[in-house]
Each structure stands twice: as C-alpha cells, then as structure tokens.
Amino acid sequence: MKKLYDADGITIYNADNLELLKKLKDNSINLIYCDILYNTGKVFDDYNDNLGAPKEAMEWYRPRFKEMKRVLTENGSIFIHCNWRLDSYIRILLDEIFGGQSFRNRIYRKHSDERGFYKNFDSQVDTILYYVKNPANYIFNELKGETLRIVPVFENGYVEERSEVLDYKGFTFNPVEHNKHWIISINKIKAMIDKNELLMINGMPYRKTYAVPIGNLWDEPDMRDNFSRNKKAEAYDTPKPSACLKKIIEIATNEEEWGEEFWKDEIKGSNLTFHENNDSYGINESNDPSGYTRMYQFGEGNIASMHSRIGSEGEFESVIDVNSGMAKPLCTQECILERLKELKTADELFPHSTTINLYGECDEKHMALYESFARDNEAEYGKIQINRIGGKYNGNN
Numbered sequence: 137m138k139k140l141y142d143a144d145g146i147t148i149y150n151a152d153n154l155e156l157l158k159k160l161k162d163n164s165i166n167l168i169y170c171d172i173l174y175n176t177g178k179v180f181d182d183y184n185d186n187l188g189a190p191k192e193a194m195e196w197y198r199p200r201f202k203e204m205k206r207v208l209t210e211n212g213s214i215f216i217h218c219n220w221r222l223d224s225y226i227r228i229l230l231d232e233i234f235g236g237q238s239f240r241n242r243i244y245r246k247h248s249d250e251r252g253f254y255k256n257f258d259s260q261v262d263t264i265l266y267y268v269k270n271p272a273n274y275i276f277n278e279l280k281g282e283t284l285r286i287v288p289v290f291e292n293g294y295v296e297e298r299s300e301v302l303d304y305k306g307f308t309f310n311p312v313e314h315n316k317h318w319i320i321s322i323n324k325i326k327a328m329i330d331k332n333e334l335l336m337i338n339g340m341p342y343r344k345t346y347a348v349p350i351g352n353l354w355d356e357p358d359m360r361d362n363f364s365r366n367k368k369a370e371a372y373d374t375p376k377p378s379a380c381l382k383k384i385i386e387i388a389t390n391e392e393e394w395g396e397e398f399w400k401d402e403i404k405g406s407n408l409t410f411h412e413n414n415d416s417y418g419i420n421e422s423n424d425p426s427g428y429t430r431m432y433q434f435g436e437g438n439i440a441s442m443h444s445r446i447g448s449e450g451e452f453e454s455v456i457d458v459n460s461g462m463a464k465p466l467c468t469q470e471c472i473l474e475r476l477k478e479l480k481t482a483d484e485l486f487p488h489s490t491t492i493n494l495y496g497e498c499d500e501k502h503m504a505l506y507e508s509f510a511r512d513n514e515a516e517y518g519k520i521q522i523n524r525i526g527g528k529y530n531g532n533n
C-alpha cells in the first residue's frame with residue numbers, strides 16, 4: 137500500500153479502504169469519516185463512481201462497513217457521507233451491521249442554494265449518517281457557550297419506552313401522570329442530575345446548560361460547496377469544505393487526541409481530503425423554460441450569476457451579477473459582453489433593461505468605467521443599468 141504521508145504519528149495511505157481496513161487491529165480507531173462512492177455514475181480521473189443498482193452498491197459497501205465496525209474503538213463514532221442516491225439504502229445496511237440503537241442521527245449538510253432545476257425541488261443537501269459503536273458510551277463533545285439555557289427534557293404524549301418514573305437523588309417525576317415522555321433516556325437524565333444540571337420548575341424537569349445547541353442541519357456559509365463547476369475537475373468535482381470535517385472531529389474526538397496542530401498542518405496542508413478553493417462560485421445550468429429563474433454557467437472569471445427576473449416595473453429584465461475586483465475591469469467587461477451576446481442570441485435581452493450588479497470592491501473611478509461601458513454598448517444591447525452593490529456575492533440574489 138502506497139503511503140502518501142508518514143510523519144509525526146500520522147500516516148496517509150493511497151489505497152482501497154477495504155485493503156487498509158483489513159490490516160487494522162480490532163478496536164483501534166476512534167473516528168471514521170467516510171466520503172467515498174455516491175453512485176453518481178460519473179467517471180473521474182482516479183475512480184469510477186458507478187456501483188450499479190443500489191443493491192449492488194450495498195454489496196460493495198457491506199464488507200467495508202463490517203470492517204469499519206470491527207476496527208472502531210468501544211467509544212468510537214462513524215460518519216458516512218452520501219446523498220439522496222444511496223442514503224436510505226446505507227441507513228438500512230448500517231442498522232443491520234451496527235444495530236439500530238447505534239444510529240445517532242442523519243445530518244444534512246446544505247451544499248448550495250436553490251439553482252432552479254426543472255420540474256423538481258432543488259437538491260440542496262447531502263447526508264451524513266452518524267452511528268456509534270456503543271450507544272451507552274461514546275464521545276460527543278458539547279460546545280460550551282456563554283448563554284445559560286433552560287431546556288425541557290420531556291415532550292407531549294405517552295410513549296411506553298420513554299415513560300419510566302424518575303426517582304433519583306431526590307428528583308422525582310412520573311411522565312405518565314402529565315401525559316409526557318422523556319426525550320432522552322432515563323440514564324442520561326440521571327447523568328444530568330449527577331452533573332447538577334437538572335432543574336425542576338413547577339414540578340417539571342428541565343436541563344440547565346451552557347451547551348450550544350447543535351442541530352442536524354449544517355447550513356452555515358462555510359459548509360457550502362465552494363468550487364467552480366466550470367473548471368476542469370481535478371480528481372473529482374465535489375471537495376467537501378474543511379469546516380464540515382472540523383466540526384465532526386471537534387465533536388467526536390477528544391481534543392488531546394486530535395490537536396489543532398494536526399488539523400492545520402497535516403490534514404489541511406496535505407490537500408488530499410479537503411480543497412479550499414475561494415476563487416469563484418458555482419451555479420449550475422438550469423433549463424427552466426420560463427426564463428424566470430434561469431441561471432447559467434459562468435466563465436472562469438467574474439460573472440457570478442446571470443438570470444432573468446421580473447423587475448420593479450413588472451417587466452422582465454436580465455440581471456448579471458458580477459464579482460468586480462478592481463484589478464481587472466476590462467477583463468470583466470469582456471466577460472459581460474460575451475454574456476450579453478449570449479443573451480441576445482437566445483433572444484433573452486428583454487427590452488425593458490439589463491441590470492449589472494457589481495459586487496466586490498468598486499470605487500468612483502471603477503464605477504465610471506462600467507457606466508461608460510454601458511453607454512458604449514447601449515446601441516447594440518439596449519439600456520444597461522449599473523448598480524454598485526459592494527460586499528460579497530452570496531448566491532442569493
């Protein structure tokens with residue numbers, strides 16, 4: 137097996153994970169994050185993401201998940217990154233191999249904003265299936281904040297297996313009497329009492345905690361895909377943001393074991409697992425025939441998005457959002473001209489107006505350049521309104 141990195145106790149192999157897993161000892165790995173085949177049918181430079189029908193895909197995954205379970209430590213966790221294509225099948229397979237009790241959650245990572253697919257909802261999330269080897273003992277580091285929260289530990293309605301009477305260290309509560317049930321296991325409630333975290337208010341139990349709530353929708357801006365669909369894909373086209381991996385490592389491992397230094401220098405620096413590519417935005421091509429939400433792919437440089445919308449006066453207008461760095465206005469204008477030509481050819485230059493929104497740095501001189509560009513091209517492309525927006529284009533316009 138080829139080693140790509142081997143220093144300071146860290147080894148990175150370039151191998152089929154099944155081959156590597158078979159060489160690892162039982163109960164030796166604290167955390168597994170697995171982001172391999174999605175079954176997209178795409179062929180990349182270094183691998184073929186095609187496993188056939190979902191059933192065949194599961195036969196490919198099965199020996200790998202079995203090995204993963206074997207090598208995980210007793211308090212270890214496993215995060216399987218996948219998407220709508222296989223996530224339901226993988227969930228069932230993981231339940232079978234790890235046991236349904238080991239399932240902790242299904243995390244949704246929001247990878248992009250709406251893009252305007254045709255006759256369907258846009259897929260904006262992928263899935264991370266989170267299991268632990270032993271649901272009674274696993275690492276889950278809560279992130280502490282400044283705010284004290286009082287959170288109910290019960291919910292409405294009777295649920296038989298969540299209705300045990302609490303009678304522990306002076307705390308008593310019978311959920312059934314209130315037509316409630318516990319939202320977490322009674323053992324976790326007892327652990328809260330041990331840590332002096334349980335509070336009774338009007339006879340009802342609450343948790344008092346400084347823990348920051350962490351939901352299973354990971355939609356922070358730094359969780360988004362950040363790569364250009366126009367660029368030639370390197371080995372594959374969907375590098376995950378490092379923020380996603382960082383969150384998993386922080387929550388599911390102990391800091392002493394995975395120090396900040398390891399994160400910064402080895403994982404990030406290795407550029408094997410994560411790519412941080414801040415130079416452009418990706419907006420997919422859509423074929424919505426109405427023209428209303430149509431978005432286009434954009435060139436290498438500066439056009440962030442192009443779409444049509446109904447303007448303030450109730451007429452269609454074409455909108456071009458531009459990331460206008462002051463350094464390259466001419467190159468940007470060339471790019472805009474190309475797009476205008478494209479719109480004209482597609483008969484989508486609406487007579488009402490074309491709007492160019494300038495994001496990014498833009499001083500008076502810069503603005504004047506774009507205004508004269510608009511005047512110079514009015515005869516060919518109609519009235520062009522230039523708006524100076526500033527800030528960063530965030531794909532929501």
Ligand SMILES: C[S@@+](CC[C@H](N)C(=O)[O-])C[C@H]1O[C@@H](n2cnc3c(N)ncnc32)[C@H](O)[C@@H]1O
Nearest residue numbers: 151152153171172182183372374375376409410
């Ligand atoms: C969707 S990419 C994700 C890579 C990385 N996590 C990222 O976000 O940039 C899938 C990766 O899995 C690798 N891969 C595919 N099959 C594998 C296998 N059997 N064992 C190990 N890696 C595999 C591919 O080479 C590819 O780099």
